[in-house]
Amino acid sequence: MWRLYHFTLCPFSRKVRFALAVKGVTHELVQERPWEKRPEFTAMNPAGQTPVMRRSDLGGTDLILCDSVAITEHFEEALERTPLLGATPEARAETRRLVAWFDQKFYAEVNAPLLAERMYKRAVLKGAPDGGMIRQAGRMADMHLDYIDFLLERRAWISGGQFGLADIAAAAHLSVADYLAGLEWDGHEPAKTWYSAIKSRPTFRPLLAERLEGLPPPPHYDKLDF
Amino acid sequence: MWRLYHFTLCPFSRKVRFALAVKGVTHELVQERPWEKRPEFTAMNPAGQTPVMRRSDLGGTDLILCDSVAITEHFEEALERTPLLGATPEARAETRRLVAWFDQKFYAEVNAPLLAERMYKRAVLKGAPDGGMIRQAGRMADMHLDYIDFLLERRAWISGGQFGLADIAAAAHLSVADYLAGLEWDGHEPAKTWYSAIKSRPTFRPLLAERLEGLPPPPHYDKLDF
The missing domain is CATH 3.40.30.10 (Glutaredoxin)
Structure with a gap:
């Protein structure tokens, strides 16, 4: 096990x-x-x-x-079942590039400051978050949503023609930023449509049902229509 | 090509x-x-x-x-020739864990501050580096050398029984810190012996021969006996 x-x-x-x-x-x-x-x-x-x-x-x-x-x-x-990286070297390289994009760039620019200010400082240390850091993370999040829109105007999924690990990485990182009220979805229709489809997956819904004690997410967080 | x-x-x-x-x-x-x-x-x-x-x-x-x-x-x-990740799932997981260790932890704690202060601020912006940041990077580098000693007292190579991608990642990151005068090798005999063997490899020597204009490395940088 x-x-x-x-x-x-x-x-x-x-x-x-x-x-x-x-x-x-x-x-x-x-x-x-x-x-x-x-x-x-x-x-x-x-x-x-x-x-x-x-x-x-x-x-x-x-x-x-x-x-x-x-x-x-x-x-x-x-496990050969449900390959998540793609079938061709090109697809695998693109999936891994985008996983690194979310793990490194999105994390450093959006989730690391949001987790430090809104989760660790507020919920753990019971201190006051730094508003300037949170606003800067919000501006970076908006640029990332623009990039996701750009990708989804050219392909069915973030990973490419098929759902894959880049979609999984993007959804994981975005869902944390969304829990911490760091995303403004208005004006990002391609990203919204994609994330609504992700949210409806039975494999993703258990993540959205979890709560951290003392730190509730915004009301739209687990709604399919947001 | x-x-x-x-x-x-x-x-x-x-x-x-x-x-x-x-x-x-x-x-x-x-x-x-x-x-x-x-x-x-x-x-x-x-x-x-x-x-x-x-x-x-x-x-x-x-x-x-x-x-x-x-x-x-x-x-x-x-390319099947010269596999660098290891032959078993255990070896591959350990190699990837250590690659992530150097790419994320060593980079954030040692190379990112050294590159910002000694390379970018000094060689590009022609400004004065922050001595406190450099000293902190040096303390973290010493902890990393301790960890490398710990590993090499238990195995032949950082990757495990055989030379592999974790050795390559470690050598790449350490060589940058060493170029920027961020490493104090004294007292780290296992790491020194390992790095001396790496430095003697014809596949690594071209890296050590390169210089960045206006930013020379310390005299010991490319010597096998350091």
């Missing part, structure tokens, strides 16, 4: 959870608050970050997977 | 160059200064970052690979 150590508002955990659901990998969930640096968690992943996956039914040593890219690449190699 | 758009002190470019040399992929080099945002470069990679690889001899559309992970995964899939 696989066990996934995740945090509800960690976009990398969400990417892995959505991918596992699409690929049909059953797993137990363990909620981890990485900033608490639980020794048993740091022993599994010295980087101290979610997500981590552990498989304990192998008889010998447990298999431990750290880092969301290592996890998704592992299941892409291990 | 492949063309690689790189920047001499970009650790992600160095990772790709070292990997291509080990795998024997011939390519032309184009030096790119990503902060200048050359329109032809941004058209290839909207993220505006090195490295980018382009193949123009395919007849139809050029194949463009953006992001160092997308590039190394592409060549791992395309």
